[in-house]
Amino acid sequence: MEAFWDLYSKEGIAKTSVREIVGKAGYNRSTFYEYFTDVYDVLEQIEASILPDIEKHQNIITETGVHLPLKHLTEVYSRNKKYFVVLLGKNGDPVFKEKIKNVYKALLRPHLQSPGADDFILECTLEYSISAFLGVMTYCFTREENPDIEKMVQLLWSLMNDGVMKNFKRSASIE
Template sequence: MKKQPEITMQTRKNLADAFWQIYCEKRIEKITVKDITTKAGYNRSTFYEYFTDVYDVLEQIESSVLPDIEKHKKIVPNKYMQFPLKHLVEVYSKNKEYFIVLLGKNGDPAFQEKMKNTYKDLVRPLLQSYESDEYILEYGLEYGMSAIIGMITYCFTREEHPDIERMVRLLDNFMNDGILKNFILIKKTGQTSD
């Protein structure tokens, strides 16, 4: 007898939610299948219908909060070479509770790299039309994505209610004008170029 899709989805969600609650408090190597099934109220065999192990649960959660490349291909830098900052912040805002943990000090060190690579793949096609030197292209993507993700992570893990609009303007200024130019402007005028 086949299970109804709604029940299957809810069971998977309950197990993933139980894992997440534990993961927010414990490092993954300390989490057991028994911890998850006890918290979720299921037996071990039910867990293994949906996941291979605790790392599979984490992988599926991470995949669910990263943007789908095919779906987001239209979100690319504009003709002025600006990165899709607002889109990136929207993705962060929507999944804030996950990003704070995954990118935090006890999170998955590989997640930041996965996120960077996802956005590099999204932005690379447009930048290739401007830059034929692969070395410059790849280093530029690494620099840009590292800076953007680092600054957004810093903002979301330091502030309860971050001023997202201000941060996006500042990121945009840093990406387009450079950091030093903005510091000099602040020193002269007392305000950023936003």
Template sequence: MKKRPEVTAQTRQNLIDSFWSLYCEKRVEKITVKEITQKAGYNRGTFYEYFTDIYDVLEQLEASLIPSLDELPQFTIQNQTMGMPLDMLMKIYEKNSKYYSVLLGDNGDPAFASKLKNSIKPILKKELLKYSKLSPIEFDFLLEYILSAMIGIMSYWFRNDKELSAEDLITLIQDLMTNGVTDRLLK
């Protein structure tokens, strides 16, 4: 007898949800298949129908949270003023904040930030490189720095219960990018 797709999808999602609730409490290497299946109400065999191991669950979950190029909103730079589309990154972050705040947090997956940056980089590179006078190598380093800073500051913002409004956070990031850290510190 063939399983119904909606039941299969729900079973898979239940296992992911059980994994996620455990992952929010402890590091991935401390989670067992037994814990996930008990929490979800399935047996170990069911788990292995969908995943090869605990790390596969994490990998599939992360893959579902990384925006593809066609999911990223397009942006253009008007009047050749170079800047970052902060609202684009903020929307992506807000949409997945439940996951991003944990995955990018202290007990999260260190590789996730790189995966996120690598998904966003091509669209930014395509648009911003047109206006840059930097060599491609220097540009890559600058883009890495900017994306790392943006992801880091947004992670910090979520961990601190959004103490600043989203508008104030965007203003702060834009000011830091325009004037630099030293100018901001000495104001």
């Protein structure tokens, strides 16, 4: 998998071949095919291994109440940044972005739904929030090797609670 990842992160899936993977890993093609059907299967297995464990995260949310455990989620991203930065980046896998958004939507939806609420507004708000969270995390982790997690959590919390415009005004008044 490491040989695949080295090639994929530099070249993308279209330019990553089984021949290159086995050559880099020092194995033969038959060994590769014992574990994977093709390069897409390798990518799928890597993605599945880093998708958040919804039961574990559900327990964390239950323990902390409805407040989103932003620090925990940023730590999950940090632990898997080698993969997330590439998969969620400009040359990444758009399917993975949808998979991870769907995991987080399923995780948060039960805590945010209420009887008689407008489902359209809930789904759009979840999409906006999760897309923004993943975008901020990807941006921060591609700019710095070890970004300040506390600062990111504070900013994300402020964006969620105060909104974008208040944060623009706040940053303008600092300078």
